Amino acid sequence: MPPPASPVKSATLRIAVIGAGIIGLATALELRARGAEVVVYDSGTDLGAGATIRSAGMLGAAFEWAGEEDQRALAALARHAGMIWPDFAARVERLAGGGMEFSSEGALVVARTAGEVEWAEALAAACQARGLPVQRLTAAEMQRLEPALADDLHGGMLLPEDRHVDASLALQRLGAALSRQGVGIRLGRRIDRVTGGASFRLPDGDRFSRIVLATGAGALPEFVGPRGANLPHGLPASVPVKGQMLALAPASRAPRHVIHTRDVYIAPKARWTLVGATAERGRQDVEIDRKAIEDLRRRGAAVAPAIGTAAELTVWAGIRPGTPDDAPMIGQTAIPGVFAALGHFRNGVLLAPATAELVAEQAIDGKVSPLAAAFDPLRFDKNGD
Ligand SMILES: Cc1cc2nc3c(=O)[nH]c(=O)nc-3n(C[C@H](O)[C@H](O)[C@H](O)COP(=O)(O)OP(=O)(O)OC[C@H]3O[C@@H](n4cnc5c(N)ncnc54)[C@H](O)[C@@H]3O)c2cc1C
Known part of the structure; x- marks a missing residue:
């Protein structure tokens, strides 16, 4: 596993988030709240090209994991996500100026x-x-x-405590909240290749000090060094x-x-x-x-x-x-400065605000929370250390 990203003054960070589903947008909001300059890229021409708007929007922190003895870390992450969702919804709604049908009926x-x-x-x-x-x-x-x-x-x-939202509305509200927070959302931009070096360069020529991969079930971009050599990220395909x-x-x-x-x-x-x-x-x-x-x-x-x-x-x-073990991949990949927020399977809407916190902690503060340890993206990488 590469060493944790060293803490950097967040005002100096430019971060590209690739993927504007609920995971990418929630993460972008958290990165922005911690002072980074953030741009989100998505291949879709509108928000909602991926799984998020096709989901049921259930926040099943209890139902989904009550009986899953082998998924204790995921149950703990889900519980945390369930607890922070009410504040997350309220914050997004306030920033966006509109609701997302957050319901606490149980x-x-x-x-x-x-x-x-x-x-x-x-x-x-x-x-x-x-x-x-x-x-x-x-x-x-x-x-x-x-x-x-x-x-x-x-x-x-x-x-x-199992709540629900309209996931499509949540996505729209997140988009509005981000725009009002000065986060750029570049739609219609498929990112197939990222060039690494002192900074990361995207196909439009823009440069970033961190990359967050939030591509859902989409194909990951290829990473190449400044001389064109392949940079392995150590992640399995979705x-x-x-x-x-x-x-x-x-x-x-x-x-x-x-x-x-x-x-x-x-x-x-x-x-x-x-x-x-x-x-x-x-x-x-x-x-x-x-x-x-x-x-x-x-x-x-x-x-x-x-x-x-x-x-x-x-x-x-x-x-x-x-993912191969049905748990998400949250954290730094084999390429220092490139972070995964991937593999949220059937609970990405629920897990979004918790994933956002964990990615921001790692990408900005260089800290790996105990909640994130089980979701190391390199756990499948046989060549990783
Ligand atoms: C039928 C169904 C019901 C569900 N119900 C629930 C539920 O009730 N509760 C729950 O929590 N979860 C539910 N889920 C799961 C949930 O939808 C996903 O876990 C979640 O939406 C994943 O979010 P994401 O942001 O990772 O991916 P996505 O929403 O798929 O977003 C990924 C984005 O990345 C973009 N992208 C991909 N590759 C690239 C690239 N190379 N360059 C640029 N952009 C790229 C895509 O266009 C897409 O917009 C359900 C899923 C389905 C299918």
């Missing part, structure tokens, strides 16, 4: 069958073991809280995981809460109700499979009947940026 976990009661109970116990608040509910209590639920359910729980999603008109009996069952989730937004999602590892096409979409609707209708009849507004597929 998420419901529903057992549809007697067999699923055991699954839900294991999840509740795991949450409690991690100090995460859980409110166990009978079927009647759940229906009182969420009248959209079917009346033949077997109980479940409320996870009060592992794509396709997710298909159904967006329904928000019927009057549509759910107000995020609802999880074992094989589907429902995520309500003001303009639509999302029902998702497939998880197709290794797939990076965005073709829609109508049978998969109808399966999502059928599963959603089993828990909230209005899902069965609501009008379909649209469907889409997005590509989650996975």
Whole structure:
């Protein structure tokens, strides 16, 4: 692993962030807040070319990791992210002058069958073991809280700290906040090559002292030295995981809460109700499979009947940026001064403000927080030291 970046007076730093998804934009905001001059590049001609606006915007700090014993570091990062999200949302909304539908209603976990009661109970116990608040509910209590639920359910729980946002709005608000903070966002600029040396030069000729890679499931640029020799960064290629999603008109009996069952989730937004999602590892096409979409609707209708009849507004597929061990890569790469903010798989929206903090600490202060240690981007690099 290269030595941590030495602390530098942040006012002297010019940092390029490559990728304007939620990870790149949240990181740019944090770097700017710490005094760096920041420019964001994205190949898309609009914000939202990647996974972020195709996501459900759930901030599942408890649901996603309660039962994952082998992902303790990720659970801790998720918990931290869940805790800082309310302040992050408020700060972005204030800077942007508009909201992102941040909701603190909590998420419901529903057992549809007697067999699923055991699954839900294991999840509740795991949450409690991690100090995460859980409110166990009978079927009647759940229906009182969420009248959209079917009346033949077997109980479940409320996870009060699992919040959600409209991820597309979050991205737009971040873009506005950054512009008002003097961060340049250069759209329509694919970065295929970065030339290293005393500073890093991008294809438009601009020079930077640090580079942050936030390209999601996109291909990484190649890095070359001043004489054209390849500079290895030590990062694996992204592992794509396709997710298909159904967006329904928000019927009057549509759910107000995020609802999880074992094989589907429902995520309500003001303009639509999302029902998702497939998880197709290794797939990076965005073709829609109508049978998969109808399966999502059928599963959603089993828990909230209005899902069965609501009008379909649209469907889409997005590509989650996975890694070989399903944990993100956050920190300095094998090229000193080049940092990864990559591989956020199915939780990039949740993890964005926490990743932003960890990258800024390393890129500006030269500090590696204990929370970041498990996400060393070089953990897959067999040639690294
Ligand atoms: C169906 C679905 C549902 C999801 N639901 C949730 C959820 O509820 N909660 C949650 O937390 N997460 C969810 N996710 C995961 C989440 O969307 C991702 O983890 C997150 O969006 C990753 O953000 P990112 O900024 O890393 O990537 P992206 O949003 O993909 O952004 C990467 C950007 O980099 C740009 N780019 C790539 N290569 C280059 C290059 N060489 N030069 C310039 N620009 C480049 C792309 O154009 C893109 O705009 C979901 C994902 C899917 C597909």
